[in-house]
Amino acid sequence: MIQIKGLSFLYNDSKEPALNNINLQIGEGEFVGIVGPTGAGKSTLALCLNGVIPHFLHGEFYGEVKVDGKDTVENDCARIAYSVGSVFQDPEAQIVSTRVEDEIAFGLENLNIPRIEIAARIKESLEMTGISDLRDYSTTQLSGGQKQRVAIASAIALRPKILVLDEPTSELDPKGSLDIFNTLQKLNKEYSITIVVIEQKIQLLTEYCSRLVVMEKGSVLLDGPTRNVLANQEILQKIGVNSSPVTRLAYMLKKEGLYQGEFPINVEEAYLVVSKVLSEKRR
Ligand SMILES: Nc1ncnc2c1ncn2[C@@H]1O[C@H](COP(=O)(O)OP(=O)(O)OP(=O)(O)O)[C@@H](O)[C@H]1O
Numbered sequence: 497m498i499q500i501k502g503l504s505f506l507y508n509d510s511k512e513p514a515l516n517n518i519n520l521q522i523g524e525g526e527f528v529g530i531v532g533p534t535g536a537g538k539s540t541l542a543l544c545l546n547g548v549i550p551h552f553l554h555g556e557f558y559g560e561v562k563v564d565g566k567d568t569v570e571n572d573c574a575r576i577a578y579s580v581g582s583v584f585q586d587p588e589a590q591i592v593s594t595r596v597e598d599e600i601a602f603g604l605e606n607l608n609i610p611r612i613e614i615a616a617r618i619k620e621s622l623e624m625t626g627i628s629d630l631r632d633y634s635t636t637q638l639s640g641g642q643k644q645r646v647a648i649a650s651a652i653a654l655r656p657k658i659l660v661l662d663e664p665t666s667e668l669d670p671k672g673s674l675d676i677f678n679t680l681q682k683l684n685k686e687y688s689i690t691i692v693v694i695e696q697k698i699q700l701l702t703e704y705c706s707r708l709v710v711m712e713k714g715s716v717l718l719d720g721p722t723r724n725v726l727a728n729q730e731i732l733q734k735i736g737v738n739s740s741p742v743t744r745l746a747y748m749l750k751k752e753g754l755y756q757g758e759f760p761i762n763v764e765e766a767y768l769v770v771s772k773v774l775s776e777k778r779r
């Protein structure tokens with residue numbers, strides 16, 4: 497679904513490359529989390545997936561990016577938008593209409609989708625994101641989480657195969673963040689949409705993503721199944737990627753030689769790890 501080969505990018509006015517020889521392949525139906533310290537190049541990578549780079553933001557571009565088989569240099573952003581839906585960090589910047597329904601229709605009208613089809617797509621995307629009741633709301637009266645979901649609904653109305661989200665929960669409380677990730681999980685499981693999400697909240701990535709990509713200084717430092725990536729605690733701590741309490745607990749038990757198994761990714765699994773360690777100690 498996503499094929500990145502030898503991608504390097506240097507913004508016009510900077511000296512250091514923002515991306516440095518990225519190689520990444522993401523298959524259909526994957527739910528991938530991207531994490532890394534500030535300035536690592538995460539947002540730049542997202543902009544390469546939706547074609548904003550190189551079509552709107554200019555610089556030196558090397559390598560190849562293909563999404564859904566489309567080369568992002570040869571295809572313009574409108575064509576790429578049929579395959580890749582984007583949700584940016586700040587929903588305010590993305591929302592252009594005053595009514596929720598019009599906001600979702602906006603992208604569809606730009607692609608010259610027939611009226612009757614637009615009505616069906618609005619209904620469908622509102623249902624998929626669980627906000628059918630917001631259809632007639634003014635976009636100015638929405639909460640941060642509702643705005644994020646309207647942005648997601650607008651993106652999926654174009655029926656993309658891939659959804660790329662850059663810190664979609666940055667302005668949300670824990671409950672709002674969970675709602676967004678539950679929505680993403682549903683889109684991934686029920687509609688097989690490939691999800692690539694940049695996120696600082698490692699706990700959310702740990703619980704929801706099947707694969708983690710860790711970026712640092714424009715490169716991919718670690719990439720693999722979530723558990724395997726989390727096992728590299730020394731590296732993650734060194735670059736300042738904090739870990740969830742369940743990961744830290746398992747790491748400490750491992751360091752003390754009390755536990756050798758796989759890294760737990762949620763509280764239930766951590767409970768089993770602790771029970772196992774305690775029962776072995778008692779013996
Ligand atoms: N429009 C731009 N023009 C010039 N340099 C830029 C531009 N946008 C980003 N950069 C630089 O590119 C590098 C990567 O930035 P990017 O925003 O991709 O990092 P990030 O991992 O998303 O960081 P954050 O976690 O802070 O969002 C940084 O050194 C940044 O200063």
Ligand SMILES: [Mg+2]
Pocket residue numbers: 538539540662
């Ligand atoms: Mg960023």
